[in-house]
Amino acid sequence: MTTGSDAVEQAAQERPAEEAGRAPDTDTTDEAVVAEHPKQPDFAQLWVCGFLGLLGALVIVDAARLGGFAASNDPIGPKPVPIILGILLFVVAAFYALDVVRGGHGEDEGANAGQHFDWKTIAALCGVFIANALLIDWLGWVISGSILFWGSAIVLGSRKYVLALAIAVVLALGTFYGFAIGLGLGLPAGVLQGIL
Amino acid sequence: MENLNALLDGFSAILTPGNLLIALLGVTIGTAVGMLPGLGTAMAIALLLPITYGMEPTQAFIMFGGIFYGGMYGGSTTAILLNTPGQSSSVVTVLEGFKMARAGRGGQALATAAIGSFVAGTIATIALVFVTPITVEFAIGLGAPDYFAIMVMALVATASVLGSSRIRGFASLLFGLVVGTIGIDAVTGQQRLTYGVPELANGIEIVTVAVGAFAVGEALWLAARRRNGTDEIIPVGRVWMGKSDWRRSWGPWLRGSALGFPFGAVPAGGAEVPTFLSYVTERRLSKHKDEFGKGAIEGVAGPEAANNASAAGTLVPMLALGLPCNATAAVMLAAFQTYGIQPGPLLFEEQSALVWTLIAGLFVGNAMLLVLNMPLIPMWVKLLRIPKPYLFAGILFFASMGAYATSGQAFELYILLALGLVGLGMRRFGIPMLPMIVGVILGPMAERQARMSLQLSGGDLSGLIGGPVSWVIYGVIAVIALWPLVSWLRRRSRAAKDRELVAA
Known part of the structure; x- marks a missing residue:
């Protein structure tokens, strides 16, 4: 397995090089593609954490509104699942933020991070x-x-x-x-x- | 024996001129869509689903069989020629395949991928014929708690095993689960997460999620980076294999198939692990170790076979348990549901003829691909020369058409765009998409099973733990969940040992 993941890393490292070698496009600002991705944590990822937190809040607010009546054929009702999801969203958002601060990044070594966004x-x-x-x-x-x-x-x-x-x-x-x-x-x- | 007879019936249903034509159409369109960069097999089926709405179920499933293998075949072609893996299962193929293409051996790389896919597809489909009924027999004995446990395992495993970052996998999974919750609760009829929007009451279709995140997301991603023009495409000569290529390929094909199928058949096994294992195995066994990294044919033959075999393997839990574990199976399941057919243990009894026709369709589609596409590869490659603006304009066009035609409402288009923006974000931040897709379709199913289990136990939480099967599965989940802790401890103890050695 270690050799396997080495292979992925190798592939991920090679791809930006390929892009850099490609002929520049006619009217685009592609310099950012060539630029090395920054060493410091990619704090833009915190937007994802914010999104997850917001989603969690929306889910819980909506779940609170649901009538939690328990019938004999459905003892738990429709409420618990969204509440569990909402709590998990908060937890994941928190751990995600922790990961970002520690310099974590997504797949492809976060190779897309430094790119210009049009x-x-x-x-x-x-x-x-x-x-x-x-x-x-x-x-x-x-x-x-x-x-x-x-x-x-x-x-x-x-x-x-x-x-x-x-x-x-x-x-x-x-x-x-x-x-x-x-x-x-x-x-x-x-x-x-x-x-x- | 009974199964073989049923399969023969399936073949006789297919071998009419009209149905063969449909299979041919499926294979052709599947290859074409599968080749488009950034899309893949799942997208081929999702985008083509509307075409089948006017058909009889039998014809539609013959077409799906063709699209299924056609899409995978198209994906590997793009991986080899463009150095862009369309899906994570093609990552390994790119390693040696692109190098081979660079070295002027693109024809051989494509040939070994095509023939290897055929061999693996045939072996895996035969295995499917024998394994699925056994799985069904096992599944009939399972209760709601066991199903719940299996689904939780599939969810946790797709989120944590695949991809490089667990936390991102879980973020993706949770988003999918939330999307799956939107709509009218099946038991009580209350609206959840619709926020008063009537169009949301029926929930969001898995196909919309897949097309939005993959196809629209990819188009937006292209817009974000404005990498216009065409990629460098390496010209392919004649697609053929010399004697030494055959000698070096057949072993990897067989080993790749053997590795791929079981991983595919296990819930959430995926295609990534077996393709890597196959690559590593071939590198170890090869007599041409020095060629690895420079374009070794074994490194294409093995992983491609593993990829195809595992894709066929994923049909086992999909058909026998109604459990989709990759994007393709999820979209296929949605396709079943549009015909009012629910995959699961009862499927083989209730829709026996249809299932065996689908399986026969897989054999036929696979064979057609080999016969038709080997000579046609140079023509297919021309597809990759379509300038990106037209390619993605076309993708947006067909994605919108499908979404509108499915629901008859313009509202569906806004959902498509919203999910496209989510897909854009996931590309930007390197978040895997598969957990989301699986979450959308498996989440509601898991909730239904959980509520059924609790209904049986009268609300007591012990109802979620059924027989020995669910105990075993919760054990597996615990191992998956605790694995990083174990490997961390091991690393630490190894580091401590190293320090001691240095000190001594």
């Missing part, structure tokens, strides 16, 4: 995704799905606007005819009802 692109991608969710019932899958594909491709770095749009429309029409009409899947036609 919040703008994430937000844009989420925006495209939400647009689809908002528009799907009104505009229908063919239009909203096309927007989803085209928008995601552009956000993720494609600069071939027309090609991406063509692929998007073909995919959306293809899936609509194939799945909704062919296989009876519930995809909405939306404003194009009657045209498609």
Whole structure:
């Protein structure tokens, strides 16, 4: 087993080197990938602990509201499980925080820790995704799905606007005819009802 | 004998032109999705689940059989050619496989992986045919407390054995358990953790969790790092193996299969441990020790076989106990449930024809892969050349389509995105995903068994400990839980001894 875990470590160490050797991308800020991950503890991990603690609180608050009546066919009711989960969440959050302070990190030696995080692109991608969710019932899958594909491709770095749009429309029409009409899947036609 | 007859019936159900076509379709799409970086077998099934909604259960399960092996096969191809293990079970394959590809032996690496997967898949599926009925017989005697104990063991083991950090494993597990709790409580009908949102009353589907965390999460992860363009892909020549490759491969195939299947069949055994064990064994036994680390074919043949055999092994607890222990089995179980079929000891009695068709489908899919894909590998590799923006735009497109089509509500898309953000966080912080997936599906099942046990005992906690089976299992759980303490003590005593030696 020791040799096995050595192998993993070896693989984990090699991967950043591979990335560093890769040709830089056209318009991205990838220097952070090359940068050595910091020796000091990765305190950003404390966000995870906070999230776990918050989740624990939400679970316990909700469980407290449940009617804890015990029937003969269900002596413990729905309450104990969420309460146990909530307590365990607090415990794990605490130990997690302890681990972080001691310099613990996740898989791959925390190799992702030092990397640049492109919040703008994430937000844009989420925006495209939400647009689809908002528009799907009104505009229908063919239009909203096309927007989803085209928008995601552009956000993720494609600069071939027309090609991406063509692929998007073909995919959306293809899936609509194939799945909704062919296989009876519930995809909405939306404003194009009657045209498609 | 009875089983063999049932299996033959399964084969006769498959060997019609229409069903073979479905199997072919499953194998093809499974390979295609499995090859996409960052996805894997589980994702192949989860994303393709909506396609099967319009089908009869038999056809759907023939397709799952094909997708199952196709997805695994696709995953190993990506691992060898891209140096990115799509799933943790491919980590070991990457070690020697990528080096082989670099050294111009990519064709041989892919060939030994493909043939090894076929050999291991066949052996493991045969073992499945014989082991599953035995497991069923054992399982019929189990009561609710025993099931509860087995499920707790599976949960604790996936969280603590796999991955490098226990605390992160448990964090992931707890998140999964909380997600599994959302919705109407089956016994009392009270809503839990819905916070008044009516769409949450039916709970969150395991498939949504898997697709959200893996597929949407991977797309967001790509967005976070904006590593656009395509990865370096090593060209593959002809996929073939020379005489010496065969001589060096067959031993590792067989040993890998033998290691993989039992680990897969044990709840929470996983594919990671047997692939590592296989790698270590082959390195020790090899006559070409110097080649290890530079691209030794044994280091691809053994772990790949172990990986496939263990995947087939996980179907044993899934079918016989209704206990999914990896993401693929969890998604398969969800697929069963969409057809109103509950895996477990009764499955073989109630849905005998269906189960044996599924198993026959595994054999057929496995054979098809070998015949069709060996010559087609160079074509598959072209898939990897699709620029990342289109690839992930397509993944988001199909993930959204599946989520909407399943529920008919746009709300499902918001859940998908929320879980995608969780998946993004888990990638950033190196938190394993498997415990979460297993927690979502096993948590509610374990709660049901626990409440059933307590119902039998009238609320007395002793009801949770049933017969000898649960005693043994709680013993195993204690060993798993206390193991770090033991190894710490051992390390300490060794360190103390070293100090004494130095002092002397």
